[in-house]
Amino acid sequence: MTTTASKVAVERRAGALGALVTGVDLAAGIDDETFSVVRQAFLDHQVICLRGQENLTPAGQLEFAARWGTISIHPYVASLEGHPGLMRIYDPNPVTQTWHADTTHTARPPGITLLLARTIPPYGGDTMWSNIQRVYEDLSPGLRGTLDGLRAVHRGTELAASAGLSEQDVTVTHPVVIHHPVTGRPGLYVNGNYTARIDGWTDEESAPLLSFLYARVGRPEYVYRHHWRVGDLVIWDNRATQHAVVGDTAGAERTLHRVTIEGGEPA
Structure with a gap:
């Protein structure tokens, strides 16, 4: 059954940015009106979490991502085999723990990122976003x-x-x-x-x-900190935010699937 806009709820999660979106089942599909509600929540809050998407397949994630624009292929990080544009993100490292926007060393950095939690450690590994x-x-x-x-x-x-x-x-x-x-x-x-x-x-x-x-x-008043659950699909605006991972997983497994959407030349 396709999700309709009447089922969607948007809840602000921090003062500067970030919202939780519930009532959406991407595996079942969403109509255009519902997508418009989700997109508006994204523009209003810069970072949104669509909770409960654990049934979404890699192909389904790519299909949903394509509704946001043209899928970007990372210039040097390989895609998941058979799914061009879908990358596996795993243990925190010094690069991901530094505040950054994605691949700003390219002429047209990604505009939007969609990150789906597949395996989450029992503790640690939160991601923080800042409203730039x-x-x-x-x-x-x-x-x-x-x-x-x-x-x-x-x-x-x-x-x-x-x-x-x-x-x-x-x-x-x-x-x-x-x-x-x-x-x-x-x-x-x-x-x-x-x-x-x-x-x-x-x-x-x-x-x-x-x-x-x-x-x-990195000041707290500009930051939303997300504590991951399996099935969380977080969508953020790479043109309005920076993000950093908290590297406190103590080596526990952490796997997320990322898709980015092409952006224009920053101006």
């Missing part, structure tokens, strides 16, 4: 004015080099402040994984400003 639009809006007018005129150099991690990509392949510049393509809302677009320096500045000159901005991203 709120972070920007709360800066002083003077600093906002300075940032508005800057660009930053983004560069891929060592994993890109090990995959055979040259530095030129994984180095781009983006505005330090971008505007959301749907809402127009401005947000901070530098992160601790991929931003190397301010364009036209030296590393030494860039470091104090970037360190200050990174510290703001």
